[in-house]
Amino acid sequence: MEKRNTKQAILEEALNLFSVNGYDGVSVRDIANAVGIKDSSLYKHYKSKQEIFKTLLDGMNQRFEETVAFYQLPQGEIEQVYQQYGENNLVWLKKAVEAMFLFFMDDAYAKKFIHLLMIEQYKNNEAAKLFEEWLISGAITFQSSLFERLMEEGYFRKADPVATATQFYGPILLLLLMYDSKPEKHDEALRLLDCHIEEFASHYHISHGENI
Structure with a gap:
């Protein structure tokens, strides 16, 4: 034994x-x-x-980094990654977003850790800060900078970067919260996620052949 x-x-x-x-x-x-x-x-x-x-926090960070590496998602500063987002197609974007979505939705460790932060966020300053970094400000800050750079380079139409990031990420976070306790509706969540990405791309992306 x-x-x-x-x-x-x-x-x-x-x-x-x-x-x-x-x-x-x-x-x-x-x-x-x-x-x-x-x-x-x-x-x-x-x-x-x-x-x-x-x-446990160190383990959460490690699992996230391993997921990013496994799916070969762009890592590093905005100047190093924006072109990959701009030049890849819609199929690639869907897979990239889906990878992160499934990490929080399906990874048992990640789900439990986020549940812990959700419970503690109103009574524990450290937990509130971590919840903000993991699920709100961290994502919005990165995406705002990314979209701003994509707009500057002509991949996206001009708009307010923070508002654009909020419009992109808000529905993703909502889907995570809606389907967090509904594993039987896994496919439905992914279908809605794909629809959201398509709608977002059709509104903000400037077509360059096969790009997003």
């Missing part, structure tokens, strides 16, 4: 509990009991509940 990895089990059970009860609603004893160990044994692996949370 394979020996259980206690250190990993602590993280898994902590994330399970945090995603349901929030960070403040879970004690070290709760985590230890879920793993089936004593409090003192847990402290041999992690110094505090805060360290457990920090390790």
Whole structure:
């Protein structure tokens, strides 16, 4: 029989509990009991509940980066990636957006971590900041800069970059929230996502042959 990895089990059970009860609603004893160990044994692996949370956050960042790398999505500064977005076609854009959408919708770790942040955002400043960075301001800031550069280079029609980013990302976030607890409607969510991207591209993109 394979020996259980206690250190990993602590993280898994902590994330399970945090995603349901929030960070403040879970004690070290709760985590230890879920793993089936004593409090003192847990402290041999992690110094505090805060360290457990920090390790979970690091894991979230790593999983996101691995997803981006797996789907070979553009990475780096706007000057390094905007041309890839501008010169690729609509099929490519759909796949790129779908990859990120499915990360938050289907990845069990990501879903639980976001649920944790959603629970804690109104009572925990750090959680509120992380929720904002992961699902709101982080996305809007990147997309605003990206769309502004695409407009400057003639790939997109001129418009307010922040408003454009909001029009692009708002429906995507709404779909995530609408279908978060409805795995049986997975295909419906993806169909609506594709329709949204097509509508957005038809309104903002300036045609250049086979480009978006």
